[in-house]
Amino acid sequence: MISVDYxxxxxxxxxPNITTQNMFSSVAADTSLSPVDxxxxxxxxxxxxxxSYAINSTDDLPKGLGAMxxxxxxxxxxxxxxxxxxxxxxxxxxxxxxxxxxxxSLGAALHHKAGMMPEAILEGYSFTSEQNIDEALKNVLxxxxxxxxxxxxxxxxxxxxxxxxxxxxxRFGRLGSRNAIKxxxxxxxxILERPFAPTVTDLQExxxxxxxFVKTMNNFIFxxxxxxxxxxxxxxxxxYSWTWVWxxxxxxxxxxxxxxxxxxxKDVTPSPIIREVYDSFLxxxxxxxxxxx
Amino acid sequence: MAVSSESGFEERADQLTDEELQNGTIVVDHFDEVQRSLLxxxxxxxxxxxxxxxxxxxxxxxxDCRTKQTAPFAPYxxxxxxxxxxxxxxxxxxxxxxxxxxxxxxxxxAAQETLDHxxxxxxxxxxxxxxxxxxxxxxxxxxxxxxxxxxxxDEQTAEALTxxxxxxxxxxxxxxxxxKRIVILxxxxxxxxxxEFLVEFFDIVRVLKxxxxxxxxxxxxxxTEYGPRFHADHEGRSVPVWLSVNDNNYMxxxxxxxxxxxxxxxxxxxxxxxxLMYAAFGVPRAYLTMLRQWKTSPKTTEQAKLNRIIQEHxxxxxxxxxxxxxxLPKLATVINxxxxxxxxxxxxxxxxxxxxxxxxxxxIAIPLSNFxxxxxxxxxxxxxAGLIREEPEISHGPDRKYIRLGPHVGALxxxxxxxxxxxxxxxxxxxxxxxxxxxxxxxxxxxxxxxPETLMGLRLDLPPCQACGTERLSxxxxxxxxxxxxxxxDSVYSRCMKLPFADVPGLTSRMRQKIVEQGFNSIGxxxxxxxxxTELRKIWQVGELRSRDALAKIxxxxxxxxx
Numbered sequence: 001m002i003s004v005d006y007x008x009x010x011x012x013x014x015x016p017n018i019t020t021q022n023m024f025s026s027v028a029a030d031t032s033l034s035p036v037d038x039x040x041x042x043x044x045x046x047x048x049x050x051x052s053y054a055i056n057s058t059d060d061l062p063k064g065l066g067a068m069x070x071x072x073x074x075x076x077x078x079x080x081x082x083x084x085x086x087x088x089x090x091x092x093x094x095x096x097x098x099x100x101x102x103x104x105s106l107g108a109a110l111h112h113k114a115g116m117m118p119e120a121i122l123e124g125y126s127f128t129s130e131q132n133i134d135e136a137l138k139n140v141l142x143x144x145x146x147x148x149x150x151x152x153x154x155x156x157x158x159x160x161x162x163x164x165x166x167x168x169x170x171r172f173g174r175l176g177s178r179n180a181i182k183x184x185x186x187x188x189x190x191i192l193e194r195p196f197a198p199t200v201t202d203l204q205e206x207x208x209x210x211x212x213f214v215k216t217m218n219n220f221i222f223x224x225x226x227x228x229x230x231x232x233x234x235x236x237x238x239x240y241s242w243t244w245v246w247x248x249x250x251x252x253x254x255x256x257x258x259x260x261x262x263x264x265x266k267d268v269t270p271s272p273i274i275r276e277v278y279d280s281f282l283x284x285x286x287x288x289x290x291x292x293x
Numbered sequence: 294m295a296v297s298s299e300s301g302f303e304e305r306a307d308q309l310t311d312e313e314l315q316n317g318t319i320v321v322d323h324f325d326e327v328q329r330s331l332l333x334x335x336x337x338x339x340x341x342x343x344x345x346x347x348x349x350x351x352x353x354x355x356x357d358c359r360t361k362q363t364a365p366f367a368p369y370x371x372x373x374x375x376x377x378x379x380x381x382x383x384x385x386x387x388x389x390x391x392x393x394x395x396x397x398x399x400x401x402x403a404a405q406e407t408l409d410h411x412x413x414x415x416x417x418x419x420x421x422x423x424x425x426x427x428x429x430x431x432x433x434x435x436x437x438x439x440x441x442x443x444x445x446x447d448e449q450t451a452e453a454l455t456x457x458x459x460x461x462x463x464x465x466x467x468x469x470x471x472x473k474r475i476v477i478l479x480x481x482x483x484x485x486x487x488x489e490f491l492v493e494f495f496d497i498v499r500v501l502k503x504x505x506x507x508x509x510x511x512x513x514x515x516x517t518e519y520g521p522r523f524h525a526d527h528e529g530r531s532v533p534v535w536l537s538v539n540d541n542n543y544m545x546x547x548x549x550x551x552x553x554x555x556x557x558x559x560x561x562x563x564x565x566x567x568x569l570m571y572a573a574f575g576v577p578r579a580y581l582t583m584l585r586q587w588k589t590s591p592k593t594t595e596q597a598k599l600n601r602i603i604q605e606h607x608x609x610x611x612x613x614x615x616x617x618x619x620x621l622p623k624l625a626t627v628i629n630x631x632x633x634x635x636x637x638x639x640x641x642x643x644x645x646x647x648x649x650x651x652x653x654x655x656x657i658a659i660p661l662s663n664f665x666x667x668x669x670x671x672x673x674x675x676x677x678a679g680l681i682r683e684e685p686e687i688s689h690g691p692d693r694k695y696i697r698l699g700p701h702v703g704a705l706x707x708x709x710x711x712x713x714x715x716x717x718x719x720x721x722x723x724x725x726x727x728x729x730x731x732x733x734x735x736x737x738x739x740x741x742x743x744x745p746e747t748l749m750g751l752r753l754d755l756p757p758c759q760a761c762g763t764e765r766l767s768x769x770x771x772x773x774x775x776x777x778x779x780x781x782x783d784s785v786y787s788r789c790m791k792l793p794f795a796d797v798p799g800l801t802s803r804m805r806q807k808i809v810e811q812g813f814n815s816i817g818x819x820x821x822x823x824x825x826x827t828e829l830r831k832i833w834q835v836g837e838l839r840s841r842d843a844l845a846k847i848x849x850x851x852x853x854x855x856x
Contacts, residue, residue, distance in 0.1 A: 043777070044772075044776065044777030044778055045777055046777070047772040047773075047774075047777035047778075048774065048775070048776070048777040051770075051772060051773075051774035051777070052774060054766055054767075054770070054774055055766060055774055148445065148448060149387065149390070149448045149449070149451070149452050150385070150386055150387035150390070150448065153386065153387055153390060154386055201769055204769075204770070204771040204772055205771070207771070207772060208771050208779075211779070212386045213386075215386075216386045267779075268759060268760060268778055268779050268780075268781055269781070
């Protein structure tokens with residue numbers, strides 16, 4: 001008599017009845033926040049999660065929590081990019097034109113609100129490496145050319161975190177050889193296949209790095225987009241149907257849209273007020289431009 | 294503090310002219326050895342508290358090398374303005390890169406100056422070697438030091454400044470001047486107030502080091518942590534430049550310094566003169582300052598004069614130490630308790646000297662096992678301020694190691710640690726200091742010197758979370774554990790900028806009043822405008838000269854605060 005079935009080498013049970021639609025909050029996310037503020041709020045929550053382990057002054061986190069925190073953080077970074085790109089496509093003429101020929105899934109076209117549709121064209125992008133971000137910026141937002149060194153540096157730093165993220169997503173945090181090569185084999189060859197086990201201090205440094213990365217990119221995208229709207233040498237930028245009047249009362253409405261998309265009110269040091277930002281924009285780009293070198 | 298008297302006498306080596314330096318430097322064994330190590334091959338850390346002669350030795354080495362064809366090519370660079378870059382850390386994601394460029398840029402500028410002195414036909418050689426325009430470099434350094442947002446050109450300049458590029462440029466300069474090797478004299482390298490910069494700085498130093506390039510850096514005692522990649526003992530060696538009062542030649546060396554830099558010192562009575570030398574605690578600048586006070590102070594009895602000068606000197610040193618709490622408020626408690634420790638050490642030594650009048654006792658030994666990182670840091674702060682001199686550890690068997698600490702002799706003298714009663718102070722001091730050194734230091738447990746409950750209360754005074762007011766858990770914490778928000782680190786620089794003009798010494802009361810009337814309430818208000826000089830000249834009867842003079846005083850004060 002054979003009591004064992006080789007098809008059941010591990011025991012199983014009936015599937016639980018999962019209703020995924022109930023798992024998402026029925027309350028829509030706060031859309032009045034700028035993408036960078038949403039990112040800060042989301043990550044503030046993550047910080048509380050792991051910092052509660054620092055209260056008893058032990059640096060030991062539960063196994064695996066480090067990887068979870070890192071995933072949460074990188075997910076917040078990705079979400080930031082999606083949100084910025086979507087809102088720019090809705091706001092900025094050039095970005096809109098650039099995104100127009102892109103394909104959209106029928107489901108998104110049928111069920112999304114018009115304003116959310118650009119989010120769907122990004123479903124093919126992942127924002128989890130320098131190249132991915134580069135492509136999205138170029139293909140959707142039309143931001144091209146060599147990046148300033150501080151942006152290049154921010155992207156390099158972010159790439160390192162992305163390597164760890166890759167290990168956390170695909171290998172339960174164990175360091176893979178390809179990731180080790182990218183991180184630098186000379187320092188990482190001896191820790192291949194070791195699990196990712198950060199301390200609370202390490203996580204705070206990763207958090208700081210990612211926040212600085214997002215804010216650097218936020219500054220870069222804002223500066224890049226806003227300065228391409230300027231008419232230079234009497235020539236209107238291709239793709240814009242309007243231009244700045246260089247009077248606060250007349251420019252305010254348009255400028256506020258760009259400002260609101262990138263400014264932060266939730267950061268511990270909030271963005272400068274809109275008028276100050278406008279005045280500095282005017283001083284460096286306005287009609288009576290003094291040499292800015 | 295730089296003060297020059299009518300005769301043009303100057304205690305600070307960074308304010309001396311080349312001639313004064315060359316003719317006013319004494320050459321004896323102790324300083325010879327430091328000079329040798331400055332010109333030797335390999336990395337050397339020159340260790341000593343403020344005023345002990347580090348800058349002097351380095352500048353002398355540079356001068357000496359200029360004229361000697363066989364000497365190395367030896368530029369002198371000072372990094373005393375490093376704290377002006379501190380605001381970048383809280384504002385720019387590329388702060389470390391900008392600092393990196395600043396350090397290398399400063400080295401290039403200094404090397405060009407040295408080259409110009411040796412051979413003035415090679416203008417801009419070093420900048421050409423790294424492919425940047427000399428004017429771009431000057432603009433870059435000016436921008437980062439004055440906190441002006443770096444332009445795109447600045448960013449490119451910073452990027453072009455690489456360690457290997459600068460090394461090659463230095464080699465080219467050495468080749469032109471037919472020097473076989475290079476010594477880089479890096480002064481004020483104890484960037485103790487910004488650990489982020491300190492780590493980066495010593496990383497640069499480590500990579501600059503080559504078989505033909507020998508970096509020499511001056512640091513404070515008490516700094517032991519140079520970052521994860523730089524190990525002081527492994528990368529090079531440390532040479533103490535702080536002269537010990539127990540050195541056999543101590544009196545002779547001090548006397549020579551006075552003869553060269555302040556010949557009027559001869560007219561002081563011998564016992565008083567000796568007492569001042571001891572009170573200087575091996576710091577030439579302190580000694581010269583006290584000599585000058587002796588000449589300029591009002592006529593009273595010699596005894597009263599001596600007591601007052603020594604006490605004032607002690608008070609000034611303690612005040613300087615306390616001022617650290619102004620720069621780093623988180624250390625306020627540690628600094629206060631440190632002062633308590635110093636006072637009880639002095640009392641313990643006074644008791645020991647009264648008990649045994651045949652020897653002199655200058656040292657306290659505390660078991661190494663009594664220390665935890667926080668108490669160790671407390672002692673290091675006293676050492677860094679030059680209030681305590683740390684002698685090598687001694688061991689009385691396994692697990693019975695002692696650290697040996699010698700409090701400032703000036704403070705001991707001010708507390709009458711050698712002479713009971715009234716009268717004959719100077720003579721008693723010289724007699725006491727001539728006694729043989731006590732065989733063993735006074736041994737004390739740390740909790741006998743400072744009450745245990747005070748030691749238990751030692752902590753960093755960290756500001757609470759600015760968003761929700763929750764107390765921080767530790768110094769390393771970057772986010773609030775209660776609300777998750779970023780914790781702002783506080784900035785020495787911004788604290789300096791918030792200081793009122795009342796704190797700036799040397800400004801006339803009219804000038805102070807008028808500056809405030811112009812709407813400038815703090816140093817930062819004035820220094821933040823495009824051209825502070827123009828603003829000052831708006832004041833009635835203030836022209837080119839007065840505005841420049843006032844700005845120089847404010848600048849000097851900022852430098853003092855930030856060093």
